[in-house]
Amino acid sequence: MxxxxxxxxxxxxxxxxxxxxxxxxxxxxxxxxxxxxxxxxxxxxxxxxxxxxxxxxxxxxxxxxxxxxxxxxxxxxxxxxxxxxxxxxxxxxxxxxxxxxxxxxxxxxxxxARDVGSHMIAVVDHRGADIQIVHGDDVAYSETVAGEGHPVHKATGAETPGYGDPQPRAEEQARQNIRDVVDRLTSLVDRERPDVLFVVGESRSVSDLTAQLPQRIEDVVVNLGLGARGSVADSEISGAVDAEWLRRHNRVLAEVTDRFRAEQGRSSGLAVEGLTAVCGALRAGEVQTLLIGDIDDATVVVGEDLMMVAPSPENLSELGAPPNDVVRADEALPMVAVCTHSDLVSLDERLAPKDGIAALLRYAPRTSAGG
The missing domain is CATH 3.30.960 (Translation, Eukaryotic Peptide Chain Release Factor Subunit 1; Chain A)
Structure with missing residues (x-):
């Protein structure tokens, strides 16, 4: 994440x-x-x-x-x-x-955790849409779009002379409502740059909406496929959103696992494992993604500066830094990764690196990451 x-x-x-x-x-x-x-x-x-x-x-x-x-x-x-x-x-x-x-x-x-910066939810039909902008767990903004062509049903007694055929008018009003929703969503997505635009609605409404969205907006759309506007509970939407984040999390985990094995196989130097190698790469700021497996109760030693991290007091002394504290590796190493703007991934049974810790590097180290 x-x-x-x-x-x-x-x-x-x-x-x-x-x-x-x-x-x-x-x-x-x-x-x-x-x-x-x-x-x-x-x-x-x-x-x-x-x-x-x-x-x-x-x-x-x-x-x-x-x-x-x-x-x-x-x-x-x-x-x-x-x-x-x-x-x-x-x-x-x-x-x-x-x-x-x-x-x-x-x-x-x-x-x-949900690995999200922000997302939007649009519950749509041919009358308009209910839109939310969500940052993390918080709804930062919400609004309802009611198209200017709001009515979409035939008028009662439409056979009365003077009414004309109501069907074309109703269809045009529905199309105008969708265009209004498209215009507003496009404006909000361009402004907010969400990771995902989740869409809820009956199939024809969603299809008509996505057909008119610009490609740059359509690329971030995920259709949750839950049903018509007004018939879906908030808890259903929340559960479907969580399921999508979980799916994406699992996809990222699979991609990272495959990449780590590939880099190991080609001996590129971009994949390291074990406390000694990972500590060295973290100190050098070389870690792009820290891969956290079963570290168990392993500890590391840190200097006065948390960035001075090593597997043992001897390793740290060799670097010219006096040991300041002994801390759990599963606490210290992620925090060093945070300080160096590295991504964090929690591993599953697909990958079991040495000492329960590994890393993908931003670039191959010029010297050994040992120590």
Whole structure:
């Protein structure tokens, strides 16, 4: 995933509380179940020494905020000052995670978060459209387009002399309404540059719309195929959008896995694996995409500057930097990747690199990435 979501994290001083939990609201006792889950996680974090203020911030966000609809997961990262990340997940984590540590724990977000900058949703028919602009999890803007040719039905008593044939008028009004929607969507997409324009509506309305969209707009359209305007619940649209993000996530994962194997096969130097090689590539700013597998409880050593990361104190000393702290590798390496504007990908069973960590590089290193 792109790391824009994490950009402000390096400017926040830790330590951090990181929580990942199933916050589904699809049963009658969902609220009570969430309260019990959080109580257990809070007790664990308190025993680990997490500050009360940070726990209160997370509790407020989890229990007092707007509740999701249906199956849902939530990821939060907080300091004593504030919640620095609060994200709905594509799917709930299989088990709750709660950590109090020097650095934020980002891997579950990489695995389950919606990897989106922004998108639009247009629910259309031949009368007009309901449009939303969505940034992350938040609806930034919404409007309803009602075409100037709004009525699309034959007038009652159309056989009365003087009315003329209503069918051509109704068809022209419907076409004009679609043109109005096309014009407005084109303007908004050109202005907002969304990653995807999701379209909902009965098949003829969607077909008439996409037939008139400029190619540059049609290229970002995804037809969710859910049914007619006014007959589809918001929860259905949200679920279909999440399913599309998951499909795209899996496609990216497959592409990255294939590319890593290809670069390994041609010995290009653009694919490295293992803590030693990856730490070296991160220090040099060479990592284009960090591939995170099962790192388990491995640790790394960092200097006063987080960018000075190495597998052991000896490695760091050889670089002329005194060791400052020993931290978990699954926390430190993603944060270094964020600082160097690298993408992050969470691996599945298709690829199991040495030490559970690998990287695709921006360019072949001029010297070994070891150390």
């Amino acid at each position: 792109h790391t824009d979501l994490f950009r402000e994290l390096p400017t926040d001083s830790g330590p951090f509380v990181s929580v990942y939990v199933d916050d589904s609201h699809n049963t009658e006792n969902a609220t009570h179940s969430m309260e019990l889950r959080w109580r257990s996680l809070r007790e664990q974090l308190e025993s680990d020494g997490a500050p009360t203020a940070a726990l209160d911030h997370i509790q407020t966000a989890l229990l007092d905020g707007e509740r999701p609809v249906g199956v849902s997961g939530r990821g939060l990262v907080a300091t004593a000052e504030r919640v620095v990340l609060d994200q709905q997940l594509i799917r709930p984590p299989t088990a709750s995670v709660a950590r109090y540590s020097t650095l934020p724990f980002l891997v579950p977000l990489v695995t389950h």
